[in-house]
Amino acid sequence: MYTQSFNVPDGPSPTPVKHDIKPVLTPEQQHVLDRAQMRFDEVIDADGKIEPKDWMPEAYRKTLVRQISQHAHSEIVGMLPEGNWISRAPSLKRKAILIAKVQDEGGHGLYLYSAAETLGTSRDQMLDALHTGRAKYSSIFNYPTLTWADVGVIGWLVDGAAIMNQIPLCRCSYGPYARAMVRICKEESFHQRQGFESLMVMMQGNAEQQAMVQDAVNRWWWKCLAMFGPPDADSTNSTQGMRWGIKRVSNDDLRQKFVDATVPQAKVLGVTLPDPDLKWNEARGHHDYGQIDWDEFWATVNGNGPCNKERLATRVKAHEDGQWVRDAAMAYARKQQQRQQQQQEAA
Numbered sequence: 358m359y360t361q362s363f364n365v366p367d368g369p370s371p372t373p374v375k376h377d378i379k380p381v382l383t384p385e386q387q388h389v390l391d392r393a394q395m396r397f398d399e400v401i402d403a404d405g406k407i408e409p410k411d412w413m414p415e416a417y418r419k420t421l422v423r424q425i426s427q428h429a430h431s432e433i434v435g436m437l438p439e440g441n442w443i444s445r446a447p448s449l450k451r452k453a454i455l456i457a458k459v460q461d462e463g464g465h466g467l468y469l470y471s472a473a474e475t476l477g478t479s480r481d482q483m484l485d486a487l488h489t490g491r492a493k494y495s496s497i498f499n500y501p502t503l504t505w506a507d508v509g510v511i512g513w514l515v516d517g518a519a520i521m522n523q524i525p526l527c528r529c530s531y532g533p534y535a536r537a538m539v540r541i542c543k544e545e546s547f548h549q550r551q552g553f554e555s556l557m558v559m560m561q562g563n564a565e566q567q568a569m570v571q572d573a574v575n576r577w578w579w580k581c582l583a584m585f586g587p588p589d590a591d592s593t594n595s596t597q598g599m600r601w602g603i604k605r606v607s608n609d610d611l612r613q614k615f616v617d618a619t620v621p622q623a624k625v626l627g628v629t630l631p632d633p634d635l636k637w638n639e640a641r642g643h644h645d646y647g648q649i650d651w652d653e654f655w656a657t658v659n660g661n662g663p664c665n666k667e668r669l670a671t672r673v674k675a676h677e678d679g680q681w682v683r684d685a686a687m688a689y690a691r692k693q694q695q696r697q698q699q700q701q702e703a704a
């Protein structure tokens with residue numbers, strides 16, 4: 358919710374608004390604030406954890422709310438492309454696995470919204486930012502899932518990229534986010550393996566099935582590389598995020614680790630990664646790879662990818678259709694509370 362869109366002025370203001378007014382502090386208040394800042398810096402420098410009740414700079418809080426809420430939104434929007442295939446899964450076994458995976462993503466969203474709530478932002482505020490298009494979610498979920506092979510490729514590559522990005526977040530300096538990430542990473546790792554296994558089965562099938570897998574890999578590969586975010590030189594949030602121990606590894610370094618880890622897996626699978634420039638560089642000890650289409654990435658991030666409008670509309674409809682469930686749960690909770698109160702009064 359704290360996205361760049363918050364920096365866009367609504368229009369000319371009749372009276373100039375001063376944004377830099379800071380409250381005047383007494384010397385005692387200033388001393389308390391300095392001590393709190395010093396303690397925060399010490400914890401960060403010692404690679405410790407900041408917890409919800411600890412003092413933290415406002416900018417640290419906002420950065421965390423921005424990142425964690427975007428992450429939560431990605432999880433619940435990420436349910437949609439795969440959810441499309443639940444009713445068309447090729448066997449009962451694949452259907453059961455896919456239902457469990459999509460359900461896991463919903464659970465990840467819940468842990469993450471809860472982690473963000475500990476920073477003082479309500480779930481309603483975060484969902485409102487998502488539903489009104491002010492909040493970002495991962496670019497990767499704005500592409501269509503055209504065949505069953507896409508479901509396997511999402512598991513193998515999208516969840517594979519997600520794990521690469523999320524393992525370092527288990528060491529994030531904010532306690533509730535770091536702890537949520539431990540469980541999420543365990544589940545993501547199962548997701549990645551089930552995707553690889555389902556592709557392996559298809560690659561042992563007929564020529565049509567093999568071609569379907571290759572086509573899905575061709576369509577998803579570059580989008581997965583872009584998932585790690587802009588190149589380090591254009592990554593506006595990286596320096597501060599790394600200073601605060603929120604981000605541990607840079608966008609480009611994670612992307613490189615993902616390429617290096619995926620090349621041997623593609624060989625085992627028997628698919629070609631669609632990049633003529635992809636080759637081992639002995640001197641660097643890494644694979645070189647080609648140019649990512651950053652114009653396409655930014656168009657997608659800014660709402661103009663192939664499925665952005667469809668994803669958001671589906672999400673808003675699901676939220677509105679679920680209003681009666683939230684109302685019923687609240688009514689039940691109120692009734693339980695009243696009953697408890699009556700029992701206490703009678704005792």
Ligand code: BYC
Pocket residue numbers: 359360361362423424427428429431432435436462493494495496497515516519520522583584585586587591592593594595598604608658
């Ligand atoms: N898509 O300065 P940067 C999943 C934005 S869920 C959209 O490098 P930062 C899964 C970025 O937000 C996957 N926007 O930012 C779920 C920033 O804009 P704002 C989600 C992107 O925060 C279901 C601007 O570009 N994972 O895996 O330092 C099924 C400049 O970027 C993207 C997470 O959210 C993108 N791909 O680093 C299967 C992990 N990339 O906010 C799988 C947690 C960048 O200033 N998040 N932007 O308006 C992170 O680790 C970091 O936020 C990022 C970006 C690496 C994504």
